[in-house]
Amino acid sequence: MNKVSFEATGCGGCRTCEIACSYHHKKVFSPNLSSIEISDRTDKPGFSLTFHIGDVDGHLGCDRCEGEDEPLCLKYCNISMREKLKTILQSELPEKLAGEDKR
């Protein structure tokens, strides 16, 4: 599994997390080098969030922000979405990945 997606409830799609992530990896701002990807939903207002687990299509796999005090996506997330992202990072993402490992 190369990527895992979630409904980004409360997200306004600012994509600051994307460039914070690329800064963590490569010290540059570039959504294409990010492990996190925000996509505009086309069926209704809102956004979805995808974590890249492995290095695919130029995106770099999430390393849980190794070496940082806290995950940078969470640090720079807008207040309206921060709790949701925290839950994704702390439980939903690990659960999905664990489920995938068992298969």
Next chain:
Amino acid sequence: MKNSNGMYGYAGKILRVDLSSSSISLEPTMKYAREWLGGGGIDQWILYNEVKPWITPYAPANLLTFGAGPLVGTMAPGASRVSAGSKNALTLGVGSANSDSRFGPELKFAGYDHIILQGKARKPVYLWIDDEHIEIRDATHLWGKTIGETVDAIRHELGDPEIHMVSIGPAGENIVRGACVIQNKGRAFGRCGFGGVMGSKNLKAIAVRGSGAIEVADGPRFMKAVDELRQKVNSMSNAEMVRKLGTPSALPRKQETCGIPYKNFQYLALPDEMLAKIDQESAHNKYKVGKISYMGCPIGCGGYYHIDNGHYAGLTTEGYQFEALANFAGKLAVDDPSFIIKINNYCDQLGLDIDNVAGAIGWAMECYQRGILTKEDADGLKLEWGDTGVILELTRKMAYREGFGNILGEGCAHAAELLGRESDYYAMHLKGQDLYEVIRNDVGWALGACVSTRGGGHTTGAPGVGIAEGEDLELTKKVYDGVTTVYDRTAYEGKAKLVGYFERLHRICNALGICHILTNSMSPTGLGFPEIVELYSAATGWETTESDFRRAATRMLNVEKAFNLLHTNFGRKDDYPPPRSMEEPIPTGSMKGWKLEKKDWDKMLDDYYEMNHWDKESSFPTRKCLEELDLKQIADDLEKVGKLGGM
């Protein structure tokens, strides 16, 4: 790793497209960046040099520019904004507009800081920028489509739902003077009529996708500044209200301070029962279904709205700004919150600037009220205040230049000229551009709007902070260059200096790409020069001071002023508010009975010109002023046409 042109912060390249010859060329941003900072700064210098006074807005030789400054595409708080520039279709002088965008960061990631368009394509086209791949594509099948239809069709055609773009609607295609350019589906480069300029070039859209990166010179220093400034922004006194309701959160305070242009500026406060009907907390609870925010912004003031019943049931759209309330609840007296959502969306889809739409219709409705216009003049429509059906129909007619809409589409100033019948007194405009700002309730805000080079507007010098309340007075004085009358809205003293502060701060923001809402434009607790200087120095690696910034902004102001002097007959006489503001006392509300006085305005204008080292009588810059700013070329240009200030 600097970019290939040896710059940090910037993408490094300026893309030039000549639509007449389909030729595409590049030049290094470095050619301009040290002197003009980026965004609106670089745009305006290019326009000054390349658009000659005899060129009309819709001539192929006019340029249309888009510029994303050096902080766009970085983590700098609120740095998503893009400037646009061209000869102003309404004033025929200098033109600028600025919008939040996903387009701006994407343009930078594709490798470009600016796009400079000239010429006219032989048939409708759109520009597709995919990193280094630049293509002028056929847009014949898109001509006639609304903004939303255009965005969907281009994304479908290019096979990527995340492509960002700017485009025009039917109003721009029909070269309506008040047509605007829209970013994606609902953010406008509103003022100055750039939609018609784009339409005159047969250019339907510019779509961009970028896969590159922006690097700053000193990462740790830059990120330290970002962290500090995000914290500062989050603790701004107005942060919570703006985060929740966006700019419409200003409504109650605007009402208290007589800041609403009710019935075409006749009154400056809404009737109480109407205020209750359009309460923004209730509208927010009833209609808001999602958020929208832009890169780097810790606030996120935008919203998605959905209407599930009534006339406009089924509409889902990006929300509106306070301007929409001022224009449609205010100028046109509509008391239905769902209509505000509808008309804002309708104008966006047709590609019309809401300030121009409500400016022209407001003028027409007041003329109708006074018997100057009849329904026979208006294609059989009764122009009654608050009639939503009539407003929608007139808006449609403006976009398609049909019947009476053909006159309204020219903007209220030109429409009044066409109609005659002494209707010009009711045309509320500055330098020919429809006015949105109420300028009878706050002397500083009024001065900023009236001297604005582009003709009105509050984003090139008008101090919005005048209506703030409960702010720390010591901090206020310290932030705003020692001015002690910031909240004394009827005081003239100190207001020239206050406008001078904001003329510079706003220009720096417009050049670098920072949203004014995060700055001290609305509250002294917001970001100011020192914070923005630190971001810029860390990003570009060019150590800069606050005084460097002020000088750079003063140069920009003088370039714009000179453009106006070379292209128009503007002078001191055009820096006065519309006559109504000095003749009619405010009829209702907290400032009932007050009005602007000409002799006080005269004195304040003297102070303003003196501060800028401009000639008091003519308003023209002096040679000394220009040469001290290293703008000798401009002094020579103005001297040739006899418009150099004496002093």
